[in-house]
Amino acid sequence: MNPLFNHKDLYVRGDQTVWKGRVDGEERDWMRWHQLMDCIDLSADPNVSQSLVFLGFCSDEGVGRNQGRVGAKDGPSAIRNVLANLPAHFSYELKLKDAGDILLIDNDLESSQSVLGDALSSILKGGGFPIVLGGGHEVTYGHYLGVKRFLNDRKYRIGIINIDAHLDMREISAGQGNSGTGFFQIERDLSNQGRSFHYLAIGIQQISNTKGLIAYAKSKQTQIIERKDLVADRLAALRRQIRDFALQVDYVYLTIDLDAFAAPYAPGVSALAFNGIVPDELFFDLYSAIIELPNLRSMDIAELNPYFDIDARTAKLGADLIFKFLERF
Numbered sequence: 001m002n003p004l005f006n007h008k009d010l011y012v013r014g015d016q017t018v019w020k021g022r023v024d025g026e027e028r029d030w031m032r033w034h035q036l037m038d039c040i041d042l043s044a045d046p047n048v049s050q051s052l053v054f055l056g057f058c059s060d061e062g063v064g065r066n067q068g069r070v071g072a073k074d075g076p077s078a079i080r081n082v083l084a085n086l087p088a089h090f091s092y093e094l095k096l097k098d099a100g101d102i103l104l105i106d107n108d109l110e111s112s113q114s115v116l117g118d119a120l121s122s123i124l125k126g127g128g129f130p131i132v133l134g135g136g137h138e139v140t141y142g143h144y145l146g147v148k149r150f151l152n153d154r155k156y157r158i159g160i161i162n163i164d165a166h167l168d169m170r171e172i173s174a175g176q177g178n179s180g181t182g183f184f185q186i187e188r189d190l191s192n193q194g195r196s197f198h199y200l201a202i203g204i205q206q207i208s209n210t211k212g213l214i215a216y217a218k219s220k221q222t223q224i225i226e227r228k229d230l231v232a233d234r235l236a237a238l239r240r241q242i243r244d245f246a247l248q249v250d251y252v253y254l255t256i257d258l259d260a261f262a263a264p265y266a267p268g269v270s271a272l273a274f275n276g277i278v279p280d281e282l283f284f285d286l287y288s289a290i291i292e293l294p295n296l297r298s299m300d301i302a303e304l305n306p307y308f309d310i311d312a313r314t315a316k317l318g319a320d321l322i323f324k325f326l327e328r329f
Contacts, residue, residue, distance in 0.1 A: 003118040004043040009105060010115045014039030014054075014098035018077070021085035028092060034084040039098045042119050048097055048128030052329060054080070055123065055132050056101035057116055057300075060270070061109040062138025062179035068270040075304035075315075076101060076133040078268075082312060082319040090326040099123065102142075109177070113142030120146025120298065129329065131322060132300035136270060137168055137257050139302050140182030144189075147253055147298065159198035159249030160186070161242070161290055164257035165208045165227070165273045167201055167217045179270070179303075187220050196221075200245045202286075203227050203260040203277050227260075227275070232282055239289040246293045254290055254299040256321060258314055265317055268309025279317060284324065291325045299325070 004011050019034040026035075040046045040053075056076030064070050080098075102116045116132070120143060123130040130146075132139055140162075147158055162168070162183070169183040177185050187197045200223045206214070217224065223245060225238060246252050259269040262276040277283055290296070301318045309315055 002043050002045055002122060004115070004122065007115045007118070008043075010103050010112055011043065011119060012100045012103065013041035013043070014100040018080055019084050019098065028088065031088045032084070033086045033088060033096060036088055037084075037096045037098055039100070042099045042122050045122070046126065048123055048126040050093060051095040051097045051128045052326065053097045053099050053123045053128040053130050055099045055119055055130055057112070057132050057135035057139045057142065058101050059104040059109060059112050059138060060136040061104055061107050062177065063136035063270045063303075065109075065176060065178035066180045068136070068179060069305065069308070070270070071305040071307040072134060072136045072270055072303055073104065074306050075135055078306035078309065078312070078315045079133050079301065079304055079318050082315045083322065086319060086323055089323075090329060094326070094329055097128070109138060113138065113145060116142030117145030117149055121149040124150040124298070130298045134300060134302035134304065136179040137164070137182060137255070137302040138177065138179045139300050140168065140255050141177060141185045143253060143255065143298065143300055144182070144186050147251060151251065156251060157196060157198060157249040159200070159245060159252045161200045161202065161245070161252060161254045162257065163202045163255070163277075164260045165203055165205045165276055166257070166259070166271070167204060167209050167213055167222070168257075169213060169217050169220075169222070198245070198249050199223065200242070201225065203230070205273065205276070208273070227277060230277060230283065230286065235282060235285060238286055242286075242289045243293070246295055250295060252293050252296045254296060255302060256299070256318075257302045258318055259303050261317060266314045268305050268307070268314035269303045270305050271303070287321070287324065288328070291328050
């Protein structure tokens with residue numbers, strides 16, 4: 001039985017009514033995403049082959065535990081509002097599906113992360129490519145659980161690329177994780193299994209991480225590309241580093257924390273970065289090296305906080321990252 005049947009309180013199927021927007025025509029070249037979106041129920045074991053499958057993670061419990069500004073639980077709805085009206089430039093063969101949302105009840109983040117893992121594993125087993133819409137960056141550990149369950153203890157090597165100002169590798173406190181502990185939890189889980197930890201963090205800033213945390217991450221063989229290293233004369237070397245990282249693993253998971261980007265482009269996040277990444281041509285050249293990786297199998301967008309999002313700038317940035325990915329899918 002699909003494990004989602006056991007968690008009907010934490011999983012809700014996709015809602016067709018949220019996908020609405022302008023209609024320029026009914027021929028494919030004139031369509032927008034809302035005209036092509038198929039809302040599904042993962043608990044019914046749908047066939048998602050050749051599909052890009054959206055799944056919301058409506059939690060900012062981890063952000064609250066991490067003393068951040070809450071609101072990211074409504075991020076999935078905000079980004080869907082932007083995605084709905086995007087023009088369809090992607091392949092005719094690709095299908096779009098909305099699998100609904102994972103909810104949070106009674107501050108029980110751990111249960112929501114586990115159900116996210118079940119849902120993501122279901123998408124992967126069905127042949128789909130999951131894009132999880134956060135939600136706080138506590139989405140990372142739930143996403144990892146889904147990959148782990150999909151691979152089912154085979155001799156796999158998971159590589160995670162994190163675009164973020166923060167390493168999110170702090171030790172858990174009182175047995176509870178938060179939005180800043182995901183990679184600590186993942187490393188510990190892999191270590192307990194005798195498996196290697198492959199983590200590439202891009203956009204890291206010293207001002208956003210303690211000296212001890214950076215040293216700890218490096219002791220766990222984390223590869224760090226700092227924000228200050230994202231310059232034109234290093235672009236070729238950075239693209240090689242990304243490709244070499246992917247060659248070491250079987251499965252690449254990309255997580256994008258929108259707080260990696262500079263405040264004028266991403267004001268709607270849980271922890272603002274005044275001097276973060278500028279989403280310009282140089283960044284998108286680097287981004288293309290990631291989304292072209294042949295073993296990239298899933299991704300998520302985290303920390304969109306619509307309550308601080310001036311003119312929906314952050315939601316539009318997140319949507320553009322997804323839009324550019326679909327062009328190369």
